[in-house]
Amino acid sequence: MALSNNVTGAISFIAMLLSIPVIGAGIWLTTEPDNSCVKLLQWPVIILGILILVVSLAGFIGGFWRIPSLLIFYLIAMLILIVLLGCLVVFVYMVTVNGSGRVVPSRVYLEYNLDDYSGWLQRRVKSSYKWDRIRSCLSSSSMCGELNQSYKMAQDFFNAHITPLQSGCCKPPTECGYTFVNPTYWISPINTAADMDCLQWSNEQTQLCYSCNSCKAGLLANLKKEWRKADVILLITFIALICVYLIGCCAFRNAKTEDLFRKYKQGNAYT
Structure with a gap:
C-alpha cells in the first residue's frame, strides 16, 4: 500500500x-x-x-x-x-x-462590427454603465498615441497591421469618408448617413471613437x-x-x- x-x-x-x-x-x-x-x-x-x-x-x-x-x-x-x-x-x-474582421477597400487593417460577436459578449459592452468604465480605462492607455508616433503618411497607415482595438477606437470607420491628417485626426468630407459611428467620431484626443460601436467591436x-x-x-x-x-x-x-x-x-x- x-x-x-x-x-x-x-x-x-x-x-x-x-x-x-x-x-x-x-x-x-x-x-x-x-x-x-x-x-x-x-x-x-x-x-x-x-x-x-x-x-x-x-x-x-x-x-x-x-x-x-x-x-x-x-x-x-x-x-x-x-x-x-x-x-x-x-x-x-x-x-x-x-466574429472576425471585415476587409475594407484600399486598407490592410480590418474593421469590426459589433453584431458579428456572440450575444453574451455584446451584453458585456452594450450597457452604458459598463461601457463608461471600460471607455475611461481604454482612453487612459497609450495605444492611440502610439499610432501617431509610428505613421506619418496616410498610405503607411492604410498599409499598417494595427490591432482590432486600435482600428475600432483610434480612427473613424472607413465608410464615413473622413480624410486622413494623422492616425487620430481626420477631417471631412464625411458621409454621416453611412453609420452612427460617423457622428460619434471626435478629433478630441480623449474622445476619438471610444463611444463608437466599432470600438466595442474592436475590444471584443x-x-x-x-x-x-x-x-x-x-x-x-x-x-x-x-x-x-x-x-x-x-x-x-x-x-x-x-x-x-x-x-x-x-x-x-x-x-
Missing part, C-alpha cells in the same frame, strides 16, 4: 505543476490592456488554478503521509475542478466562435484573440489533468486492494 500511496502522491504533485499554466494564463490576461479594462475571464481562471493547486497539495500530503481522508477529498474535489475546467474551456470556445475582437490563446492552454491542461486523475484513481484503488489483501492475510494468519 505504501508504494501505491506514494504513486498517488507523485501524481498529485504533477497535478500541482499543471495548476501553474492555468494560473499563468489568468495572470497573462491581467497584463493585457483590454482584459485589464474588462475583467471578465482572468479572475475565474486564476481562482480555478489556485483551487487546483490547493486540492493537489492535499492529495500530495495524503499520498506521502498516508492520510486516506485527504486522498478521498483530493479525488472528489479534483473531479469537480476538472469538470469546471472543462465547462470553462467549452464556454470560452462558444462565446468566441463568432481583441478579447477573442487573447481568450482563444488562453483557451488552448486550458484545453491542454484539461486533457493532462484527466490523464493524471485517472492514473491517480488507479493508484488509489490499488492501494485499497493491497490494504484489503493485507488484512485478509493477517486474518488467516490468526486462524
